[in-house]
Amino acid sequence: MELKIGWLYPTLMSTYGDRGNVICIERRCQWRGIEVSIVPLDQQTQATAFYQVDLIVGGGAQDRQQEIVMRDLKGAKAEALRDKLESGTPGAFTCGSPQLLGHYYEPAFGQRIEGLGLLDFVSKHPGPQAKRCIGNVVFEITASPLAQDLRAMLGEPPIVIGFENHGGRTYLGNIAPLGKVIKGYGNNGEDGKEGAFYRNAIATYSHGPLLPKNPFIADWLIQTALRQKYQTEMVLTKLDDSLAWRAREAMFKRLELPSLH
Ligand code: GLN
Secondary structure, X not given: OXXXXXXXXXXXXXXXXXXXXXXXXXXXXXXXXXXXXXXXXXXXXXXXXXXXXXXXXXXXXXXXXXXXXXXXXXXXXXXXXXXXXXXXXXXXXXXXXXXXXXXXEEOOOOOOEEOOXXXXXXXXXXXXXXXXXXXXXXXXXOOOOHHHHHHHHHOOOOEEEEEEEEOOEEEEOOOEOOEEEEEOOOOOOOXXXXXXXXXXXXXXXXXXXHXXXXXXXXXXXXXXXXXXXXXXXXXXXXXXXXXXXXXXXXXXXXXXXXXXX
């Protein structure tokens, strides 16, 4: 078995450590004997390369880099990304990259950046004087069927621990939030919603990076990618995640939240 991971604009969109998500998927595949290759999807790439990947990961970026990416991600590449996500290719998109998948992003300075309009939300930066949303974030995944899949995998509610750092605020239209905020700001610090979920695409404000801190999401992405590619149900071998769970327990204690178990 083999998976190709498409990594959106690795040079321009790696400001916030989200490269850890790519490494996490890569290692968790290798530990199980699944071959994996990482395909950068960037300015040098043709749109056809987008069609060849089985899973897509996108990280955060600063406003200026997002503008450059959006200029490049027009036409055939935008079409390819849209086709992939519409057809159920799984993806994990953090902060700056979901802002690009929505209708638009209004940066702190300058013109509105038009997004792909694939996810029904808008993101706006309230201006350079506004407080950034920075800090640890904890939320429960509630989106269907993801929440049910994860609950079955874990035997408990899927609680995500991450770190957010964004100026932009996201307001959802007709799309399911990824989860509900337990601690932190989430999409906008107002409505208690965090991220969004569409087909098999996870959009979130959570860095951390997300996947090493919440390895069950990495496994869900791998499992979904394998199912899409090989059209058969795969059971992944269990890995020893005791360190990650200990780190999560420590974080819960620090944030003065009730224990996970
Ligand atoms: N530039 C965006 C914002 O500040 C995204 C930041 C990020 O990706 N962490 O909202």
